[in-house]
Amino acid sequence: xxxxxxxxxxxxxxxxxxxxxxxxxxxxxxxxxxxxxxxxxxxxxxxxxxxxxxxxxxxxxxxxxxxxxxxxxxxxxxxxxxxxxxxxxxxxxxxxxxxxxxxxxxxxxxxxxxxxxxxxxxxxxxxxxxxxxxxxxxxxxxxxxxxxxxxxxxxxxxxxxxxxxxxxxxxxxxxxxxxxxxxxxxxxxxxxxxxxxxxxxxxxxxxxxxxxxxxxxxxxxxxxxxxxxxxxxxxxxxxxxxxxxxxxxxxxxxxxxxxxxxxxxxxxxxxxxxxxxxxxxxxxxxxxxxxxxxxxxxxxxxxxxxxxxxxxxxxxxxxxxxxxxxxxxxxxxxxxxxxxxxxxxxxxxxxxxxxxxxxxxxxxxxxxxxxxxxxxxxxxxxxxxxxxxxxxxxxxxxxxxxxxxxxxxxxxxxxxxxxxxxxxxxxxx
Ligand SMILES: O=C(O)Cc1cc(O)ccc1O
Ligand SMILES: [Fe+2]
Numbered sequence: 527x528x529x530x531x532x533x534x535x536x537x538x539x540x541x542x543x544x545x546x547x548x549x550x551x552x553x554x555x556x557x558x559x560x561x562x563x564x565x566x567x568x569x570x571x572x573x574x575x576x577x578x579x580x581x582x583x584x585x586x587x588x589x590x591x592x593x594x595x596x597x598x599x600x601x602x603x604x605x606x607x608x609x610x611x612x613x614x615x616x617x618x619x620x621x622x623x624x625x626x627x628x629x630x631x632x633x634x635x636x637x638x639x640x641x642x643x644x645x646x647x648x649x650x651x652x653x654x655x656x657x658x659x660x661x662x663x664x665x666x667x668x669x670x671x672x673x674x675x676x677x678x679x680x681x682x683x684x685x686x687x688x689x690x691x692x693x694x695x696x697x698x699x700x701x702x703x704x705x706x707x708x709x710x711x712x713x714x715x716x717x718x719x720x721x722x723x724x725x726x727x728x729x730x731x732x733x734x735x736x737x738x739x740x741x742x743x744x745x746x747x748x749x750x751x752x753x754x755x756x757x758x759x760x761x762x763x764x765x766x767x768x769x770x771x772x773x774x775x776x777x778x779x780x781x782x783x784x785x786x787x788x789x790x791x792x793x794x795x796x797x798x799x800x801x802x803x804x805x806x807x808x809x810x811x812x813x814x815x816x817x818x819x820x821x822x823x824x825x826x827x828x829x830x831x832x833x834x835x836x837x838x839x840x841x842x843x844x845x846x847x848x849x850x851x852x853x854x855x856x857x858x859x860x861x862x863x864x865x866x867x868x869x870x871x872x873x874x875x876x877x878x879x880x881x882x883x884x885x886x887x888x889x890x891x892x893x894x895x896x897x898x899x900x901x902x903x904x905x906x907x908x909x910x911x912x913x914x915x916x917x918x919x920x921x922x923x924x925x926x927x928x929x930x931x932x933x934x935x936x937x938x939x940x941x942x943x944x945x946x947x948x949x950x951x952x953x954x955x
Contacts, residue, residue: 532693532700534758534804539740541754544797545699545762551795557587566794567593573682573712573737573800584712584737586798588697591766592788600775600782607931609647610654610680610779611661611734614927622927626890628942629935631727631881632666640671641692641719642774642781645730648863648883649928652833654680654734654779660833660922662863663730664883670720674772675790677716680779681734684829684836685709686918688867688881690726692719694802697793699760701804705867706916708828708836710738710757710803716773716790717802727881729865731920735833750811752828757803762796765789807867807916812842818849823919835921839871841913851910852902855893861926862886862919869915873898877939878917884942888925895945 537543546552551566553559562568566589573584614621635644644667652659660681667690685692687705694701694709696717703709705728711717719726740754767789775782810828815821829836844851853873864871865883875897878884886892894902932938 532702533761534701535761536755536758538754539752539757539803540799542797542799543759543801544795545760546795547699547762547764548794551589552797553589562589564794566590569593571714571798571800573714582736582739584800586698586796586800588793589795591764591792591794594790597773597784597786600777600784603774603781603783605779605781606643607646608663608776608781609661609929609931611650611659612653613650613929618930620928620930620933622887622925623933624887624890626884626886626892626942627928628877628884628939629882629932630879630937630939632664633937635666635668638669639667640669640674641665641667641726642671642674642676643667646931647929648932649885649926650732651861651922651924651926652734657681657734658833659734659924660920661732661734662920662926663732664728665730666725666727667719667721668725671718673770674774675716675718676774676776677714678711678732678776679714680776681732682713682737683711684731684733684738685711685728686730686865686867687726687728688865689728690721690723692726692728693722694719695791696760696802697791698796698801699763701758701760701802703804706808707804707806710805710829712737712800712802715800715802718791729883729918731834731836733831733833736831738829738831738836741827741830746813750813752805752810756809757805759801759803762794764794765791807838807840807918810838810840812840814842814844815846815849818846820846820849820851820854823853823921833922833924835919837919837921839915839917839919841911841916843909843911845909847907849907850902851905851907852894852898855891857889857891858886859888860921860923861888862921863926864917864919867916867918871915871917872912874945875901877942877945885926885928896948899949
């Protein structure tokens with residue numbers, strides 16, 4: 527039985543939140559009363575070390591019908607198209623590759639593919655066993671998860687829907703993530719994905735590392751970029767289902783499953799800092815240059831962590847005088863995976879399409895394609911609104927090693943280098 531729909535409340539990213547599906551279910555004044563209210567079991571879920579400083583400590587207390595501990599052994603199940611760090615080290619796995627790469631959207635999945643089965647790993651870095659680095663996944667699904675629930679011990683999941691909404695039924699309550707929003711599921715939090723539109727497609731940044739946080743604002747001041755209060759948390763809702771439910775646990779890169787004799791989404795009340803969030807990317811307060819030059823895209827950072835920044839290219843005005851306005855040519859120590867949620871991106875005239883993606887690895891030279899370069903070099907520099915698309919970037923300090931399936935995918939666009947062909951010399955000889 528589900529109590530409550532996807533009602534949300536604001537309360538600010540990183541704050542102490544709480545939820546209570548039945549009044550009185552949440553203990554007051556202590557976390558572990560001798561007997562928790564309503565016969566519930568108290569359980570702590572720690573996302574950071576117990577001793578982590580207050581500002582970055584993440585933990586929640588869950589008050590549930592049955593303790594998560596009551597389960598039979600986990601056994602290995604097939605990983606499908608999911609892969610994990612370390613990448614590029616197993617036999618036959620591609621070595622880190624400096625070439626620029628671009629992909630068209632994933633092909634349609636077989637009928638009956640749910641969110642977990644539809645996860646397809648593009649690549650990543652670090653090592654899930656050492657809690658460092660990140661992975662880039664895409665997903666495509668045409669079937670809701672039924673009688674199974676997923677939890678990722680390896681990291682938090684930043685989910686970016688591109689097509690089709692996701693109804694994320696989490697231990698903390700439901701979140702409905704539409705294209706144009708992002709959801710953040712903390713490490714270890716269990717959830718089931720339903721598909722209100724029947725099908726869904728999108729991107730996932732799996733962060734093995736220190737959890738995502740809002741970036742500091744420095745000279746920007748007290749406001750701007752993503753506002754803490756725009757991160758919504760679910761209202762508590764629980765399932766009281768005594769039926770077999772398979773819990774899939776992603777652990778050190780592999781999938782393990784155990785069948786519980788009840789739904790583990792049975793949390794009646796909770797409080798804490800280790801909670802799922804939903805954020806509408808159009809709430810992002812875009813800042814930029816109002817004089818000249820194209821700012822570095824770090825100004826568009828929504829969330830940051832040591833392993834990855836999540837950067838959004840949202841509608842904005844370009845007013846730079848005597849300025850080449852699209853992204854400049856560059857070589858970057860950081861590695862850039864980009865995806866497109868809708869429309870077009872101002873550095874690429876064609877080929878970079880919604881549901882597709884590009885990878886510009888550490889120090890690989892990239893920037894505007896020839897067509898964009900020529901157009902922007904001649905453009906009349908009136909104030910111009912860029913509002914025909916929504917793109918994002920997962921930017922990571924370490925090279926992204928792609929998986930064999932990504933390197934050899936039919937939907938990888940061979941010949942991507944050609945977009946920079948014909949940038950002929952104009953320097954007089
Ligand atoms: O390569 C890209 O398109 C991403 C990007 C955008 C930008 O505005 C400046 C630098 C950069 O890497
Ligand atoms: Fe770039």
